[in-house]
Amino acid sequence: MSLELSARDRLALAAAAIALVAGAAGYGIATLRSADDTPQTAEGGRKILYWYDPMVPSQHFDKPGKSPFMDMQLVPKYADEGETETGIRIDPARTQNLGLRVVVAERGALGSGLTATGTIDFNQRDVAVVQARASGFVQRVYGRAPGDVIGAGAPLADLLVPEWAGAQAEFLAVRRTGDAALTRAARQRLALLGMPPGTIAAVERGGRPHNVITVSTPTGGTIKTLGVRAGMSVAAGQTLAEVNGLGTVWLNAAVPEAMAGQLRPGQTASATLAAFPGERFAGRVAAVLPDVQAESRTLTVRIELPNRGARLKPGMFATVDFGGSARSALLLPSEALIRTGKRTLVMLALPGGRYQPAEVQTGSEAGGQTEILAGLAEGEKVIASGQFLIDSEASLSGVEARPISAPPTSAPAKTAVYETTGRIEKIESASITLNHAAVLALKWPAMTMTFRLANPAIARGFKIGDRVHFSFDQSPEGPTVRSIVREASR
Template sequence: MLNGKNAVRLGAGVLAIALVAGGGGYWLGRQSPAQDGGQSTQASRKILYWYDPMVPAEHYDNPNSLSSMGMKTIPKYADETPDTGPGISVDAGASQSLGMRIATAEMGPLPSGLTVTGTIDFNQRSVANVQARSGGFVTRVYGRAPGDVIAAGAPIADLQLPEWGGAQGEYLAVRKLGRADLTTAARQRLRLLGMSDSLIGAVERTGRLNGMVTIRTPVSGVIQSLDVRAGMTVAAGQSLAQVSGIGTVWLNAAVPETQAGMVRVGQAASSTLAAFPGETFIGRVTAILPAAQTESRTLTARIELANRGGRLRPGMFASVAFAGDGRPALLIPSEAVIRTGLRTLVMLALPDGHYRPAEVRIGRESNGKAEVLAGLAAGEKVVASGQFLLDSEASLSGVEARPLGGGR
C-alpha cells in the first residue's frame, strides 16, 4: 500500500506523462505540409504530365524522363492550369505595369518609306542618228564637236551628192515630154532619194540642178558622236552624227532587291538633287530593268523626268523617294510582330484581359507599318508593346499559337 509521499510522486509522474503526450499530439496536429516536406499534399494533387519549363511544349508521362534539352522533368499539376479561357490572363494592373499598348488591325494603303539613290542619264528613246541618204562627199562642216548642245534643225554639214544631180536632170527631161504619169513617177523618185518638196520645187522653177544638201539635226540635244570632216567621202546610209535629246532624261534608281516588291511601273517618285536645294522633281517609273546588279544586289527602276531648260545633266546624283502604291492592305504596327526564326507571331488581345499568340504571314513593311497577308482579320486587336513578355509567359504555360488557318 502506498504511503502518502509515494502517492504524491505517482500522481505527479502520471500528470507529466499526460502533459507530454498531449503536447506531442498538439504539435503533430499543428505541423504544416511544408514541415513534412509537402509529401502528403503533393500526393493528393492530380498530375497531368511531366515537362521541362525550358521546353513546355514537350509532355512526358514518366517522372524519370529527360527532356530534349537533357533536363530533369517536373510535374504539371491540374490545379496549376485553371480554366480561364484561351491564352493567358493578365490583370489590368499588370498590363499597366508592363506598359502594354493595344493596336487594331485595319485596312488602308501602306505608306512608302523607300528612299534610294539614283543617277541621271540620257533618255535613250530620244536619240537621232543623222545619216547620208546618198553617196557623195563633204564640202563643209559647221564647227560642231561631241558634247555640244544644239537646237533642232541646226546644220551639221554640207554634202555634194552626184546622184541627186543626175536624178534632177532626168526629172527635168521627163517634164518636157508633157506626160503627167512619167512626171509623177520621176518626182516620186526624187522624194525617195531624200529630197524635200522645197528643193524639188526650186529645181522646177529655176531649171537648174542642185546636188548640194545641208544635213541638219532633227532634234535638239547633245551631240554624242560626230563622224564627218570636210573633204571626206560618204556612202549612202553612213552615220554622220548622233544626237541625244535632253527634253526628258532618265533617272536610274538603285532599288535593293529585298525591297523590289515595293516598286512597280507607273508608280510616282519624287527626287531631289544637291545642285538644286529645295526643289523637287516629280516623275513616274517607266520600267524596272529585268537584270539585277550582282555587285550591289540592286534592281534598276527607270524614272522619266521632264528637263526644262536642260538643267538635269547626265551623271548627276539624286535622292529618290517612291510614293505608296495606294493598294489597300491589312496593316498593324511593325513593332507588334514577333519573329522567332521558325515562324512569325503576334500577340492577340482577347476580351477580359486574355492574350494568345497567333501565327501570321507578313508582307511589305514601311514607315512603322507591316502588311498582314494571312493570320489576322480586320478589327482584331494585337499587342504593340510588351508582347515579348506575354509570348514568354504563353510558352511557359504551354499555350499554343493560333495557326494560320484560324483554327482553335
C-alpha cells in the same frame, strides 16, 4: 543520506534525458521545416515555384529579394500561372510596371509605301540617226562636238555630192521641154537618189544644179555620237551623228523582287533629287523590265519623266515613290509584330489579365502600319509595347501560339460592315450624300442616300463629284460611313 543512486533511480534519469533530447530534436526539425516552407507559399495559398526579374525572366532565384540586374524586387512565379484555359495570367500591377501598351486591330486605308532609288537616263525611244543619203565629200563642218545640246534643224556639215549634179542637169533639161510626164519621171529619179524635197524644190526655183547639201538634225537634243569631220569622204548610208532628245528622260529604279507584284505599267510615280530640294517630279511607270539582277535580286522599273527646260541630267541620282490608290486592309502598328525569322507573332491581350501569342500572316507595310492577311480578327487587342517580355514569359510557361487557322480567342461582337462604291453628291458637317452602287448583302438597289459620318474628319479632303470606295454599317442611329477612299482615276 547515501550518495550512491540505486539502479532504479539511474534508469529514471536516463529516460528523462532521452525524452528531453527527443523533444528538442523534434522542435528543431519542425522549426527548420517551417522555415523552408514559408517562402514557398503565398498568403492566398498559391504555390511559388521560384522568383525572377521580369527584365531577365530566364534567371531563377530560390528566395525573394532585390534583383541583381535591375533596381527592383524579384517577383514570384506561381505554379498555377500558365495553366489557365488559354495564355498566361499576369498580375495587373506587374503589367503596369512593365509599361505595356495595348492597341486594337482595325480596318483602315493602306497606301503604297514602296520607295526605291534609281538614276536618270536618256530616253532611248527619242533618238534620231543622221546618215549620208549619197556618197560625197565633206566641204565644211559647223564646229559640233559630242555632248553639245542643239535645236531641231541645226546644221552639222556641208556635203558635195557629185552624182547629184548630172541628175539635176537632166531634170532641168527635161523640164524645159514642157513634157509633164517626163518631168515627173525626172523628179522621181532625183528623190530616188536620196535628194531631200527641199533641195529638189530649190533646183526647180533656181533653174540650176545644187550639188552641195547641208546635213542638219531632224530633232533637237544632245549629240551622242558625231562621225563627220572636215575633208573626209562619206558613203551612202554612213552614220554621221546620233541625237538624243531631252524632252523626256527615263528614271531607272532598282526595286526588290519581293515588291514586283505591286508594280504595273501606267502606275503613277514621283521622284525627288538632291539637285532640286523640296521639288517633286511626277511621272508614270513606262515598263517593268523582265529580267532580275542576280547580284542584288532587284528588277529595273523604267519611269518616264517630263524634262522641262532640260533640268534633269542623265546620271543624276533620284529617290522615287510609287503611287497607288489606297485600299482597305486590317492594320496593326508594325512595332507590335514579333518576327522570329520562321514566323511572325503578336501577343494577344485577352480578358482577365491573360495573354497569348498568336501567329499571323502579314502583307504590305506603309506609314508604320502593317497589313494583317490572316491570324487576327478586327477588334482583337494586341500588345504593342513590352510584348517581348510577355513572349519570354509565355515561352518559359510552355504556352503554345495560336495558329493562323484557329478562330479568334475572344472576338468582340461587331456590327456587320458593308462596302460599295459611289459618287459624292453633298458633304455636310456630320453627314454625306452618296450616289452609290447596289449593295447586294442588304438587297439595296443603286440609289442616292444620305449617310451619317462616324467622324467628320473622314470626309476631309473630298469634294463633290469624287468617285469613292466607302464602307458603312447599320448602327442604331442609321447607316454610318466608317471609311472613305478615293478611287484611282482611269
